Amino acid sequence: MRSWPTPFLPELPDTGTRPVVRLHDSASGGLVEVPLGPVTGLYVCGITPYDATHLGHAATYVTFDVLNRALRDAGHTVRYVQNVTDVDDPLLARAARDGVDWVHLADRETALFREDMTALSVVPPEHYLGVTESVDLIVADILRLCAADAAYSVATSESAGEDVYLDLARCPSFGELAGLTRAQMLVLSAERGGDPERPGKRDPLDPLLWRAERVDEPSWDGGDLGRGRPGWHIECTAIALEHLGIPFAVQGGGTDLVFPHHEMSAAQGCALAGERTFAQVYVHQAMVGYQGAKMSKSKGNLVLVSALRARGVDPAAIRLALLAHDHRTEWEWTDADLVAAERRLHAWRTALSRNGGPAALGLVAAVRDRVADGLDTPGALDAVDEWVAGALVAAGSAQDLDPGAPGLVARAIDRLLGVRL
Ligand SMILES: [Zn+2]
Numbered sequence: 077m078r079s080w081p082t083p084f085l086p087e088l089p090d091t092g093t094r095p096v097v098r099l100h101d102s103a104s105g106g107l108v109e110v111p112l113g114p115v116t117g118l119y120v121c122g123i124t125p126y127d128a129t130h131l132g133h134a135a136t137y138v139t140f141d142v143l144n145r146a147l148r149d150a151g152h153t154v155r156y157v158q159n160v161t162d163v164d165d166p167l168l169a170r171a172a173r174d175g176v177d178w179v180h181l182a183d184r185e186t187a188l189f190r191e192d193m194t195a196l197s198v199v200p201p202e203h204y205l206g207v208t209e210s211v212d213l214i215v216a217d218i219l220r221l222c223a224a225d226a227a228y229s230v231a232t233s234e235s236a237g238e239d240v241y242l243d244l245a246r247c248p249s250f251g252e253l254a255g256l257t258r259a260q261m262l263v264l265s266a267e268r269g270g271d272p273e274r275p276g277k278r279d280p281l282d283p284l285l286w287r288a289e290r291v292d293e294p295s296w297d298g299g300d301l302g303r304g305r306p307g308w309h310i311e312c313t314a315i316a317l318e319h320l321g322i323p324f325a326v327q328g329g330g331t332d333l334v335f336p337h338h339e340m341s342a343a344q345g346c347a348l349a350g351e352r353t354f355a356q357v358y359v360h361q362a363m364v365g366y367q368g369a370k371m372s373k374s375k376g377n378l379v380l381v382s383a384l385r386a387r388g389v390d391p392a393a394i395r396l397a398l399l400a401h402d403h404r405t406e407w408e409w410t411d412a413d414l415v416a417a418e419r420r421l422h423a424w425r426t427a428l429s430r431n432g433g434p435a436a437l438g439l440v441a442a443v444r445d446r447v448a449d450g451l452d453t454p455g456a457l458d459a460v461d462e463w464v465a466g467a468l469v470a471a472g473s474a475q476d477l478d479p480g481a482p483g484l485v486a487r488a489i490d491r492l493l494g495v496r497l
Pocket residue numbers: 120121122159312337341
């Protein structure tokens with residue numbers, strides 16, 4: 077699937093020892109170093125394209141963009157993979173509700189997502205893959221799970237074919253990521269696309285791998301599986317195995333994906349590859365609220381990036397508003413976030429339009445350190461604010477100024493934070 081244009085990443089000078097990138101790992105709860113290998117695999121779960129990019133999505137993809145940039149700056153060769161869940165129950169339900177073709181809906185919303193990502197200066201994934209173009213890959217993996225006796229069929233009155241489920245009892249690593257009790261898992265499974273009440277399953281938590289063909293639903297040839305379509309979690313497992321192999325460095329997404337999506341993706345991947353570890357580090361973006369509730373399509377309380385852009389809001393201000401919050405802390409979007417970000421953007425642009433400023437090499441090192449240290453973007457913005465305050469004071473005084481400093485700061489902000497001034 078076509079992704080979006082790659083923004084230019086300016087070069088930065090050496091500022092001494094490059095920081096090691098450390099991330100807050102959801103599985104262990106600790107700050108974990110990302111090992112410097114030949115290739116650093118980054119897999120971030122993509123959208124289900126039935127509604128345009130809201131600020132919760134934008135927070136996720138901007139957070140992982142900062143990670144992508146930090147890794148590259150620290151010398152990693154990053155291979156970034158992202159999927160698009162371009163066929164799934166919520167997408168089909170929305171298309172039916174609105175009386176539109178589901179393919180048209182998915183294409184339209186994916187196109188809008190690309191525009192939003194481009195406006196927000198997000199570096200695109202090298203591999204951007206829809207489920208509908210990965211069905212053969214997914215079918216092959218499900219058949220391998222069946223052959224290994226790690227999957228089983230359940231008959232349904234809704235189809236001549238049979239649905240196929242993963243047998244979690246054959247997945248020894250299951251449960252290691254989220255660390256939840258069984259009762260908690262059952263609640264979340266029911267809330268987030270699972271079917272714990274379905275009769276005939278060996279374990280109520282077993283996730284669907286293949287949904288046999290239903291009347292009025294799209295389906296693909298699944299070979300020995302019969303016609304049908306993939307379940308949700310197996311798409312990410314199959315795409316990650318194909319394009320990264322396991323274990324890979326970082327699995328990312330919103331905190332609402334920890335369970336069941338990431339837990340199931342990992343369990344399946346480990347069962348398929350005979351490995352104990354799916355991703356070395358799991359990083360999650362906290363939910364963004366609006367008007368007292370989590371921003372979500374189902375609640376309808378969305379602030380859309382495209383709507384802000386249509387109002388004339390500078391995408392750099394949207395990005396700064398997102399970066400002002402730590403990725404692990406839930407927060408609620410208000411107009412004050414945008415006002416503060418626009419004020420900050422104005423101050424930064426004013427300082428950088430001057431003919432000189434205080435020496436800036438220390439600032440470049442500070443921004444590098446902050447983003448590499450668990451993606452501390454609020455700390456990075458504070459460091460820039462401090463330099464900007466100094467530059468604005470210095471501009472009215474007689475002290476010596478470095479004529480190259482504003483350009484260097486602009487390049488650092490562009491490369492590391494993705495904010496072009
Ligand atoms: Zn995923």
